[in-house]
Amino acid sequence: MAEAGTYLYAISQDLGRALPADVSGVAGAPVRAITHEGLVAYVSPVPLDEFGEEPLRRSLEDLDWVGGTARAHHRVVEAVSQQAPTAPVRLVTVYSTEDQVRDLLHRRHDDFAAVLARVTGRREWGVKAYACAAAADSPSADSADSAAEPEDDRPGTAYLKRRRANLRGREETWRLTAERAEHIHATVAATAVASHRHRPQDPELSGREDPMVLNGAYLVDEDRAEEFVATVDGLRGQGIDVELTGPWAPYSFTALDLGPADRETSDDT
Template identity: 30%
Template sequence: MTTQEAEPSGATGLFIYGIVPSDVEPTPDAEGVGDPPGEVTAVRHGDLAALVSEVGLEEPMGRPADLSAYQTLLDGTAAVAPVLPVRFGTVVTGQDAVAELLEAHHDRFAAALDEFEDRLQYTVHGRFDEEEMISDFLTENSAAAALAEQVRGRQEAETREKRIRLGEMISQGVELRREAENRALIEALTPYAVAHAPRPPSSELDAMNVAFLVATDDEEDFVRAVEDFAEQRRGLVRMRLLGPLAPYDFVSAHQLVA
């Protein structure tokens, strides 16, 4: 839940980062959101705990530094214990409100934590090299290649319609290739992952963007498979492997909704 009504000047609340088993203890150097960063503590109820820090209810939230602190805390926690990330920006009025949330969803959260025991998220993102992608597309599509030849070296004004049509053809080609690359990535990595979650493209030139839930025992094999996949596409796709991360893309059914 978030605070929607105006609060008295100086009023504070608790920013909730994630739900963890009750025996998880924040490290002394853990820093929360805010300026200056808040001290991260744990509010416990039964077998569960919530990682929280105090924030001013009038303090603006959502700065890059706040998002970075949120992710750093959750990713660091996920490396040593299961964690359910709570939606960024969730603030409640105090410890009693946190305890009420843990009590109300205790069984569901506990079951989810069991599900994510010894599992981490990795996100695989790739982006096409624009020149290489277009070159490959024109080689494979004779109609588009002919259109490209017709507009090459001519004034933009006199070839406007043809340029628009060519742009549409290239855009469709990128989309189809993106779908194929995502399918190929999922097929290649499924043997080393517990689950996968396709993510929307962040750019028109995105080649792939998929989150994978990986068992800690399979991490080395998973990373090696990603490296092999990337090597096969060297020159065409620039790939990045993000992780290990908290299971952001796999906890929607268990999240607290603001």
């Protein structure tokens, strides 16, 4: 049997609640809780011939493997977050032993407690905004610029004028789109406790051809969730397609930097 490591999913407050029996971890492994001074670390065993430092580098080049691992990781984190305030840990954080996880809970207890206190009673929502292709290709600006220039019958001159007008029109459209994205972010952020703007995803990740102009995460009080959703709904249209996701565990607001001392005992990747 291959030597096993300890995969860490999340740290939460210890409210004495058990996960549903049907929640399994990476590679279908059972998930168990390690408790210490009011905190719980959720872990499962993983084979080190797959999750050790060297084989893990190869595994991370397999997109199917990464996708399956990420889904299992997310499944456990979401189940934990339904039970108690939760701080998700970065994907594929693996320790050699459970004792190292206990030591982590002891040494970083106050840091983890502060993070969990910040997200108690709050959930993360995602707002993505896309520039609609129809708006980006709108000929209105082109027409206005063309009308402002004197006519010239020479084919080459007319072509250059149309090209300049088209470029100016597109630049103006993208300027207005960027301003609209900023307005959307500022408006929804005002309804949230905290916000974070991620880098816009390319079409391969987003699954859409329309360019993403906003990829925001927002930490929202649970008793303001309906207000937040209504605010987002009111911002749709005007050449922008707005996509709302969530609520999720607060991935974007619980960045647990394990630090050099922690990484010395971890295969954190």
